Amino acid sequence: MSAERNWAGNLQYRASTLAHPTSLDELRALVARGGPMRVLGSRHCFNDIADTDGTLIVLDRLPFLFEVNEQRDAVRVSGGLRYGDISSHLDAAGLAIANLASLPHISIAGATATGTHGSGDALGSLASAVRALTIVTPSGDVRELRRGDADFNGAVVALGALGVVVDITLDVEPTYDVAQHVFERPNWDDVLADFDAVTSIGTSVSLFSRWGQTEVVDQIWVKQRQPDTQREARDALFARLGAQPAVTKRHPILGVDPVACTDQLGVPGPWFERLAHFKLEHTPSAGAEIQSEYLVPRADAVVAIRAVRELATQIAPLLLVNEIRTVRADDLWLSSSYGTDAVGIHFTWKPEEEAVRALLPTIEAALPATARPHWGKVFTLDPVEVRSRYPRWDEFAALAADFDPERRFVNPYLQRLGL
The missing domain is CATH 3.30.465.10 (Uridine Diphospho-n-acetylenolpyruvylglucosamine Reductase; domain 3)
Structure with missing residues (x-):
């Protein structure tokens, strides 16, 4: 196998073989012949969740469905x-x-x-x-x-x-159509005092900060389904928070050319051209980066954000941008929003993985004990602790053993988690 790296370039896969089956029958035969295997998607995970020393299966040549x-x-x-x-x-x-x-x-x-x-x-x-x-x-x-x-x-x-x-x-x-608005420099204390109002003011809301200063949020992005029934309430809320609407297009990382970002300034467009932050035809985000994310129950969100804010002087030198966003509860056993509305605290780091990994235990210790790390991003939380935060983990382990009794799809990442 030729050297293959993940999207961000921080991980090189160890697989001996890279397979691109072209039909379901070919895939079934490939899987049935044995040996360790994993499936490789778009390579956007920042850890070794997809890695194996056996065969990496890529689905990009299966028939379009x-x-x-x-x-x-x-x-x-x-x-x-x-x-x-x-x-x-x-x-x-x-x-x-x-x-x-x-x-x-x-x-x-x-x-x-x-x-x-x-x-x-x-x-x-x-x-x-x-x-x-x-x-x-x-x-x-x-x-x-x-x-x-x-x-x-x-x-x-x-x-x-x-x-x-x-x-x-x-x-x-x-x-449906969506319009995207950006508001700049609201006061952090005021945002946290009225956090529920802020995150509910649009269909989708994201808060961005570089933590270089802790008094204001860099930006809040609000994506609103059309017709817009929130305009007056949105304008009044951000005026109360001391925020100003952006007058030019923005990138989540202030100072970066926003050419890769979906259109803003309140111009309505199709859902798929607004809900994502970045356009499909452009390299998204910063490119060379590391990502971490922790999702906490909504009831713990303000405490968690304040804990991150207290660590700003340690975080800022390694950070490209921090995004805070919300997710509705579901009943999927290993979902980070299983059983609870959740708030994600997402870190896009500079590509300095050793330093990031050295800092993460401090962040993880400061966050509430309910925080669940994103499965595909970099975290250092003890696997026993990770498992304890998922009430259905033992049932999932039994399900995995039923599907894969020979543990052929169990790689080092899953082994660390106890599968």
């Missing part, structure tokens, strides 16, 4: 496709999904397997939109699970432990 059901409330798609790949097809059919992550570049199967999310008080993670999924198990069999099946809630956010997710059925709805 895009099937809208007769009721026009669901679409079945290839798991290896990216959200950006299906968005224009959905829109052309007059359809949409409820939420997107900040990057449309991520694969559908990979994003759901890691519990990846966008932002919005009323919006669940990307995995919460999954209605069904088809898995090629480690024995080469094909199993389909649907919402309501006994094992479904354990199989969606599954960390790649159950086999190869070849297709996923997503909930869809009629297409």
Whole structure:
């Protein structure tokens, strides 16, 4: 295998073989022949969750699948496709999904397997939109699970432990437009005093800070479904917080050219051209970076943000930007918003991984004991502690053992977690 790195370049995969099956039968035969395996998505994870010293399976050459059901409330798609790949097809059919992550570049199967999310008080993670999924198990069999099946809630956010997710059925709805607004330099104390009002003022709300100063938030991005029924309340809220509307387009990292960002300044556009922070055709974010994220129950959010704020002088020298966003509760066993509305505290770090890893234990110790790290990002929390924060972990371990009794899809990452 030629050297392959993840998207950010901080990880080189150890696999001996990189396989690109071109059909379901070829994939089944590949999986059934044995040996350690993992599935590689869009390579946007910042840790070794997808790594193996055996075979890495890439789904990019499987047949394109895009099937809208007769009721026009669901679409079945290839798991290896990216959200950006299906968005224009959905829109052309007059359809949409409820939420997107900040990057449309991520694969559908990979994003759901890691519990990846966008932002919005009323919006669940990307995995919460999954209605069904088809898995090629480690024995080469094909199993389909649907919402309501006994094992479904354990199989969606599954960390790649159950086999190869070849297709996923997503909930869809009629297409809609979104307008995006940016407000600058609201007072942090005022924001935290009225946190629920801030995060509920739009369909999707993100708070960005570099923690170079702790008195003000750099920016708050508000994405609003059209028609806009929140305009007067939004303007009044941000005036009260001392914020000003941006008069030019912004990047989450102030000072960076915003050419890669989706359009702002309140100009309405299709959902898929606004809900993500970045455009599909551009390299998103900073490119060379490390990411960490911790999700806390909403009841613990203000305490958690204040804890991060207290560490600002240690965080700021390594930080590109910190984003705070919200996720609606779901019932998926390994979702970071399982059983609770959650607030994500996301760090985009400079590409200085040794220094970042040295700082993370301090951050993790300062956060409430309810914080759950994002599965696909860099964290140092003890695996026993991580497991304890998921009430259904033992049931998931049993499910993984049922699907993969020979532990062929268990890599060092899953071993550390006790699988």
